[in-house]
Amino acid sequence: MASKRIMLIDNEEGLCRMMEAILTDNGYAAKAYTRSFEAVEEFKGSDWDLVISDVKMPGMDGLEVLQRIKEKCPGMPVIMITAFATVEMSIQALRRGAYDILTKPFEPEELLYRVKNALKQTELLEENQELRQELVGKFRFDNIIGATTGLRPLMETVAKIAIRDTSVLITGESGTGKELIAQAIHYNSPRRDKRFLAINCGALPESLLESELFGYKKGAFTGATENRQGLLEAADGGTLFLDEVGNLPMNVQKTLLRFLQEQEFHRIGDTRPTKVNVRILSATNADLLADVEKGTFREDLYYRLNVVNLRLPPLRERRGDIPLLVTHFIKQQNEKFGTQIKGLSSEALQAACQFSWPGNIRQLRNVLEASMAIETAEVIQLDTLAQFIDTGKETTAEPDLSSDNENDYSSALADFETRYLKSLLQKTGGNVEAAAREAGMNMATIYRKLKKYEISREDFS
Template structure:
């Protein structure tokens, strides 16, 4: 829905959007637009602020009462800070200042609709997960993740040992929790321990407990984590690091469902499901003699393998939006998302640290970002943003000549802009009729140092 009382501008915006494939309903009278608006009928509202009768802020409020989730872009020739804050507080998604080029309108509309689409996909996925798993911390819509979740659904009700494999940072503990909280054991405890974080002696006492007087410092009887998890699930993270002494005791428990506390000759029986996880190649570890083969097969009754983030890139926008929302809620920030260029860079990056790295990078970016969106210059401080590679064909013939000429033109044009504006990227972007992120991306691509042109 498009609303602007200036009929000429309204028709121009309608034509630009229609020519680019958008279905547009335009109004020049705001009260007619307010009456016609129905929830679910439109994906976006673009409205002028200053209009006779009912202004854009009033229209914004009426529309939000009917459909709180719809994004609204406010158009104004008088974008004061006070007005912008007022519009954003009332629920506006973005502000567009007159005069503007058609490309700027299209860019803002595309961003708003992309944001809406991500929210909708995330909502649908969350509803599906809550319905199937009652567990809403698993974010993603890729086919590989859906396969994992389908496997979780089947395994949750079967009381078998599960080994979750995958690189560090892929979310193995979340999957373990999903298995537990959707199993008949969900009312009992989920207890986790990192087997690689403790020395052998301490790990053994943590898992199995000890009897008073078993060793120096054992001044009282102490239950281990296996007893604590009785009736529930024990999650052994980084199980490939289990010391041999602990492996032997754990194997006996898996065979007999009983174990001995350290220093206690009387066996203790408990009912615990074991879920383990590792980022190691367990077959190699078994072959080297560092891990018992019989224990490996006891733990690996069923395997769930989590793909790395680089193999589920479709989930990156959803995960980024999720982490941005969490950070906004935690620190009271209002970051709306990633800019177009930053999102492209995030999709291209390999994320060797997987989801954990993405979460940490988003947190760091929000701490430094001064704009409404995480921009490419800020993101590039935390991940390597590579310039587009030249293909072999581009170095030969007419196509190569054209690319070289384009590169030479862009380099000279950027240098001229920066020289004229004394290194001020914002001013250079305004003169070029583009956004700052594009200028920064080109500067990085061609290796231009803007500080050479500072006043």
């Protein structure tokens, strides 16, 4: 790894040489300048990792050096050295972007400590930028599986609305990838450099949901021992995704509507409004218009959320994407667990393409993960796949949307979830926390489903 490059600027040649020697002896590539004009003239951000400059120098003083450095490279950390660290001077330096102020005289250990901290901050900033770029790349439209086939019309719409700061309601059956589309909208929008936060409105009780979204003021209720920021405030400048928005209780719907109208809300127990700039994306697998007619969902809120509607098709309507998705998920699991599964056998792939996948993409991913966990061959065989889905009775015919079919759907989904939960518990020895981690699910969800299907984790421990 290349040595970190440090520019030293101080008109005291003795101090300059001393710092240069200390830093060089500790593995840094340091270069000293005794003339501030010359240093600033030669400075190029790509050549340096850190600048250390004295404050009091003839000609161009340290504060002006700081300003010029920041104009050329805003992210460059600069440590200022002074013999007289007055409050006023310190405030000026910090306002102009100084990372730290070092007071003369100082010990070598202190210099090295300050340098290490400044460089660590730079590394964290660079790492965050790399991670952000990785996220942006991950959610590029052409990286979404099926965007070139079954999802092309939808993704063309997503590309248009991503750059427009408007509310979007994403509808579709459970497991169709609604949050993935919400993330794609965010990371292809002008808000991509700010936070994307998500909350499942059906996973929390009403009392917790309100405080989670809006936060609360100290003393607002028993247990509120300090001020707490809610998700809306934490997402300021970015995007908040409300999954299963149809589960919002009426009092929360009212507060959310006010926010959408005025871009402000009240923390619980606070009399002063909090103003933030957040884009709201929401999703539901329910019929919100039916809920409006029943009076369980506000009509005015529905139209505020549903400025643009995106319907995600179920997997049975985009069967041509199944081979692409299978390849993607197997590759993903191989990388995660270090396995070498090459794919599905031709019979297993045919069965996968014919199955109706009531749990959609989520079910396909989980079935592949479970199959890979127990497969002993290089490819997943039909017998292995048949342990998790019905490979003999499903056809490629479009499903009848009658009430009987709804019962079939519920039955198939329950059968799959039961099999999958048992395979998870078998794999983890009944450890629910490990099972939740394996499935990428919330522990509370796992416990709720175990209770629903009367599965005892003790049977697997």
